[in-house]
Amino acid sequence: MKSFLIIISLLSLISCASSKMSSSKIALPIVNVDIKVGEVAKVDYLYADYDEDAFFVCKWGKFPAYYEDGKYHAYIIESYFSNLESYKCSLELSKVDLGTVLSVSVYDRPFPIEQLHVNPKRVYLSKKDQMRVRNEQAMLNAIYSDSASAPLFSEGFDLPMNSYITSHYGVKRVFNGKKKGQHLGTDFRARVGLPIPTANNGRIVYSGDLFYTGKTVIVDHGVNIFTVYGHMSKLGSELGEYVPKGAILGLSGATGRVSGPHLHWGVKILGHYIDGASMVRESKAIGEK
Numbered sequence: 500m501k502s503f504l505i506i507i508s509l510l511s512l513i514s515c516a517s518s519k520m521s522s523s524k525i526a527l528p529i530v531n532v533d534i535k536v537g538e539v540a541k542v543d544y545l546y547a548d549y550d551e552d553a554f555f556v557c558k559w560g561k562f563p564a565y566y567e568d569g570k571y572h573a574y575i576i577e578s579y580f581s582n583l584e585s586y587k588c589s590l591e592l593s594k595v596d597l598g599t600v601l602s603v604s605v606y607d608r609p610f611p612i613e614q615l616h617v618n619p620k621r622v623y624l625s626k627k628d629q630m631r632v633r634n635e636q637a638m639l640n641a642i643y644s645d646s647a648s649a650p651l652f653s654e655g656f657d658l659p660m661n662s663y664i665t666s667h668y669g670v671k672r673v674f675n676g677k678k679k680g681q682h683l684g685t686d687f688r689a690r691v692g693l694p695i696p697t698a699n700n701g702r703i704v705y706s707g708d709l710f711y712t713g714k715t716v717i718v719d720h721g722v723n724i725f726t727v728y729g730h731m732s733k734l735g736s737e738l739g740e741y742v743p744k745g746a747i748l749g750l751s752g753a754t755g756r757v758s759g760p761h762l763h764w765g766v767k768i769l770g771h772y773i774d775g776a777s778m779v780r781e782s783k784a785i786g787e788k
């Protein structure tokens with residue numbers, strides 16, 4: 500991924516401010532960003548003033564921007580459910596809206612279809628299970644709405660396993676020949692009992708049993724970035740615990756809605772599941788820009 504970096508000339512800003520311009524607002528340079536459906540793009544925007552309360556305001560919401568080396572950084576996403584429209588993002592500081600700073604071009608990508616056969620009780624839900632899923636959803640929404648305001652990581656994200664990927668992000672799924680859905684995570688081949696590490700530093704915000712993903716751990720990495728590890732046979736981390744990258748969260752398994760043992764890995768940013776491979780790629784650029 501190219502580095503989207505523009506240097507603002509302080510001198511030009513000063514000369515603009517001192518000349519009597521009719522407009523009080525100085526247009527800032529606009530950085531072009533390319534993004535694919537269901538992916539994340541890391542953006543860096545050079546700006547002289549630090550503000551602890553900064554956001555890139557884009558089509559999919561307000562992305563917390565953190566300040567490092569004279570630049571605002573953020574991980575912005577394009578939802579899987581994209582309308583493919585390109586858009587602009589503004590940079591909002593606590594006391595001032597700086598206007599448009601990013602111009603985002605959206606690109607489509609193909610997602611194949613796969614057929615899956617699972618326990619029918621996890622496809623056509625009983626009243627009791629419907630209630631359980633609704634309750635879990637409400638609890639998860641509360642968890643995903645509360646992230647550390649600064650990043651808890653300083654290095655790039657790693658894939659949690661190097662094993663064969665049995666199902667990629669975004670495939671369209673047909674369950675038991677009928678019910679349609681989409682797979683918004685990555686499935687890694689894993690026999691029962693393999694240690695599963697966290698993809699990056701973070702804090703455990705959920706460790707428990709969910710209807711669809713079975714025994715599951717959710718890690719908050721800050722700035723609204725979460726990773727999810729599902730279908731585990733054993734949970735090994737404490738709620739609230741800070742974990743360094745590579746720390747073992749539990750053991751792989753086949754709990755929840757599965758057709759066999761594997762690890763389901765999800766990456767959720769600002770309420771949207773995105774392709775974990777793009778998170779690994781984009782975050783690797785840390786320190787190289």
Ligand SMILES: [Zn+2]
Binds near residue numbers: 666686762763764
């Ligand atoms: Zn999965």
